[in-house]
Amino acid sequence: MKGNEERAADMAAQVWRQGGLAAFPTETVYGLGANGLDDAAAAKIYAAKGRPSDNPLILHIARKEQVLSLVKEVNEAGHLLMDAFWPGPLTLIFPKADCVPYGTTGGLDTVAIRMPSHPQARKLLERVNLPIAAPSANISGRPSPTTAKHVWEDMDGRIDLIIDGGAVGIGVESTIVDLTESIPVILRPGYITKEMLEKVVGEVAIDPAIMGTMDQKLHPKAPGMKYRHYAPKAPLTLVEGDEVSVAAFINQKVKDAAPKTVGIIAVEETKNRYEGGIVKSIGSRADMESIAHNLYDVLRAFDNENVDLIYSESFSEHEFGQAVMNRLKKAAGQQMIHLNAE
Numbered sequence: 001m002k003g004n005e006e007r008a009a010d011m012a013a014q015v016w017r018q019g020g021l022a023a024f025p026t027e028t029v030y031g032l033g034a035n036g037l038d039d040a041a042a043a044k045i046y047a048a049k050g051r052p053s054d055n056p057l058i059l060h061i062a063r064k065e066q067v068l069s070l071v072k073e074v075n076e077a078g079h080l081l082m083d084a085f086w087p088g089p090l091t092l093i094f095p096k097a098d099c100v101p102y103g104t105t106g107g108l109d110t111v112a113i114r115m116p117s118h119p120q121a122r123k124l125l126e127r128v129n130l131p132i133a134a135p136s137a138n139i140s141g142r143p144s145p146t147t148a149k150h151v152w153e154d155m156d157g158r159i160d161l162i163i164d165g166g167a168v169g170i171g172v173e174s175t176i177v178d179l180t181e182s183i184p185v186i187l188r189p190g191y192i193t194k195e196m197l198e199k200v201v202g203e204v205a206i207d208p209a210i211m212g213t214m215d216q217k218l219h220p221k222a223p224g225m226k227y228r229h230y231a232p233k234a235p236l237t238l239v240e241g242d243e244v245s246v247a248a249f250i251n252q253k254v255k256d257a258a259p260k261t262v263g264i265i266a267v268e269e270t271k272n273r274y275e276g277g278i279v280k281s282i283g284s285r286a287d288m289e290s291i292a293h294n295l296y297d298v299l300r301a302f303d304n305e306n307v308d309l310i311y312s313e314s315f316s317e318h319e320f321g322q323a324v325m326n327r328l329k330k331a332a333g334q335q336m337i338h339l340n341a342e
C-alpha cells in the first residue's frame with residue numbers, strides 16, 4: 001500500500017495533467033497550482049482567485065535543469081543564485097522561452113521561476129514532471145494562506161484538490177529577484193535578504209516602489225505589488241514609536257472607538273500593556289521569524305472575529321524585517337502613525 005504522501009502526489013499529478021487546480025504547501029505559503037504550460041489551466045487560476053489577468057504567475061519546478069527549457073538564457077548571476085539558494089524561497093525572473101504561454105506570464109516576455117524546498121512540494125513536482133504555475137492560494141486581496149484551513153476558507157468549491165501539509169515554515173512569500181537588468185533587482189522582499197544575495201552576487205538593487213513609499217509615480221515592476229494586497233477586512237493602522245508610547249496611543253484609540261471592536265497586534269514582550277480590545281501576540285520581537293510565521297494567521301483571525309479596526313505595533317526593517325514590514329504596510333494600505341517623531 002502507498003503512504004498518504006505518495007497517494008497525495010498521485011492525485012495532484014492527475015489533477016494537473018488533466019488541466020485542473022490543486023493547492024499545495026510550500027516553505028513560504030500555500031500555492032494554487034496548475035499546469036504552467038497550459039493557457040486554459042492558467043486561466044482557471046485567475047478565475048478561482050478573482051485575480052487580474054495581467055498579474056503573472058510563478059512557475060514551480062522540481063529540478064534546476066528544468067529552467068533551461070523554460071528560459072532564453074541564464075546569466076552568471078542566475079547560475080550563482082540558483083546554486084546558492086535553490087531549492088528555497090527565492091524566485092528568479094528570466095527572459096521566457098517560447099514554450100511558456102503568455103497566459104502564464106500575464107503577457108510579459110519574462111517568466112518567474114522557483115524551486116521550492118518543502119519536501120511535499122518537491123514530491124508533487126517530481127511526480128507530475130511539469131512546471132506548475134502557482135500563485136498564493138488565497139482569494140485575490142486576502143492574506144496569503146499559511147495552513148490548509150486558510151486555503152479551504154478561500155477556495156472551497158472553486159478548486160479540485162487541497163493537499164494538507166500542515167502549517168508552512170516561513171509564512172511570507174518568496175523573495176523575487178529580476179535577472180533581466182544589468183544588476184539583480186529585488187522586486188519583492190522575502191526570507192532571502194538583500195544581504196544574503198549580495199554575499200553571492202555582489203551589488204543588488206531594490207525596486208524603489210516596493211518599500212511602501214507614498215510616491216504614486218513609482219510603478220512596481222512585479223505587477224502583483226501594485227494591488228492592495230494582504231488586506232484584512234478591517235482597516236489596519238501601523239503605529240511606530242517606543243513601546244510605552246505605542247501602547248498608550250493604542251489604549252486611547254480603543255477607548256475612543258467604543259462601542260466598536262478593536263483588534264491589536266502586539267508581541268509577547270508588550271501584550272500585557274494593553275487594557276482593552278482583542279489583543280493578539282504575533283510572536284517575539286526578538287525573533288522576526290516567529291513574527292513572519294504568525295502574521296497572516298493573525299490577520300485572518302481578525303477577519304473571522306469581525307473586528308471593526310486593527311492597530312498594529314511596527315517592527316524593525318532590518319534584514320528579514322524588511323519583508324515583514326513590506327507585507328504589514330501593504331495590509332495597512334500605507335496608513336502609518338509615527339510617534340516620537342523629531
Ligand code: TXA
Binds near residue numbers: 028093112176224
Ligand atoms: O512564495 C511564493 O512565491 C508563493 C508560493 C506559492 O510559491 N507564490 C506567490 O505567488 O507568492 P503570487 O502569484 O502570489 O505572487 C507572485 C508575484 C506577483 O507579485 C507577480 O506580479 C510577480 O510575482 N511576478 C510573477 N512573474 C513576474 C514577472 N515575469 N515579472 C515581474 N514580476 C512577476
Ligand code: MG
Binds near residue numbers: 135136144
Ligand atoms: Mg499572492
